[in-house]
Amino acid sequence: MRQIVLDTETTGLEVRQGHRLIEIGAVELLERRPSGRTFHTYLNPGRAIDEGARAVTGIEDEFLLDKPKFAEVVHDFLDFIRGAELIIHNASFDVGFLNAELAMAGDYGKVTDHATVLDTLVMARERYPGQRNSLDALCKRLGVDNTHRDLHGGLLDAQLLADVYLYMTTGQVVLDLAFDAGAPSRNHVSLQGFTITARPKVLRANEAEAALHEQRLQAIDKASNGATVWRTLVDESVESGQSVA
Template sequence: MKRQVALDTETTGKSDDGTPGEHRIIEVGCVEIIDRKITGRNLQLYVNPGRHVDDEAFKVHGISDEFLADKPNFEDVAHELIDFIRGSELLIHNAKFDVGFMDKEWMLMGLNEKTSEMANVVDTVSLAMKLCPGHQVNLDNLCNIYEVDRSSRTLHGALLDAQILAEVYLAMTGGQASLNFSEEKVITNEKWIRPEGVKLPVMPLSEECHTVHMEKMLSLAQTHMIRKGEEGQPSIAGSDWSDDFDMELLVKGEDEKKSDFKKRLSDQKKQMIEKILTPQQREVLQEFKNKDNAAQEAWLDRVLGRKK
């Protein structure tokens, strides 16, 4: 019997060189595979990192400080993770990142053991580069290549990404005559089909993430022409995803100042926001902008030495 575990983590952020630095794990997701079959046995742990979740990381996974406030510390649930992965072949996409964070947590606990000593770590990025030469090997693109449905993935989440990774791994390695990568050709003749009745977990979407996403969609929609106007009529801008974003495509006049054109764009965007967002959602969006602006100013103060 061969037991494998697809694993992913979410974190409070990362340092500039990609290492954990002062950052911590906030979610771990594991999916069990036995003899090339996803068993349905999963592990999902949310933990309180004891520090702030960076804004950039929050935009990726949507896990807030408030959500984590009542969650246990990592060391209180670490035994569940260790029991789940020990002795397995551990499948991790960009293993250096996740293993680095887990090894830091073991060290902070005073545990004299590393992840690579608990399990045999396989970096599926390296595997995908060998199996898919010339292609981007991020999970989204691998899902496209192997036709793995990722429609539930509105945000990154450790359990959801581990589930997708498990399916991508099985699709990548299915039907192979050999996994000897020194051979010139790797034969894949089986298409991955999700077992009947199995559904990916749907990631919760916070109101803040939703409103920020809608505003960004509006900004993109303003410059994306979807229908050319008939003679004498303006063209229509919007999104290919929904006609909720349909609006007149604004074009800068020959004699129009840049500042005046920017104001027209800004006024149009404001009108569209009032159209598609509720008053409560607009308040949430404004609160996010205030926090984002404050964080930007604090960063400039620190970098430029504006405040001692």
């Protein structure tokens, strides 16, 4: 299974008012694991950025003047997403802007002509009804570290969303896909350019604790007239010479 976790930033909130894309960030997952491949580009929208958009992204008009227009990267973008399942938070927003850009760039159809779309906002609302389900709220609820997200960013938000999606769909430990510009505050190991939180330290019982545990097991076994399952397993393993550890 090939999935692309995607996020965009725009000059404003309403595509019908002529607002345009200014950033696309995407992370590839293969069989639900990061492949190490990403797609990231800033875009020259050919218009001014609204004050609200500048405030949340930190992107200024001057920064985008030498960046490519969408029509210049459309082939690379479609090659990256083609045949994949796109995972997007509040997908109608991003897909609406992408469809508008595709229409202006030429005869490229719509996003859904090239890939399927899964909306994690819809998924979150079904799983957590009546609760806040923004990306920040989900990061907090699921234990995804987003402390480095001072501003919205296409690639950063895609990496955070990948963590959120994997956690929501499997309950597995967070993969910490989002890159960290500073020194990590937790133990991590590398995974093809991403990071995964190290396993917690295992605390084993000492001799006194193990003896008390054995006494408790014997009491339970006695009360059940020898019908406890673990005693049966231990007896069978001893007879066969195998370990039950």
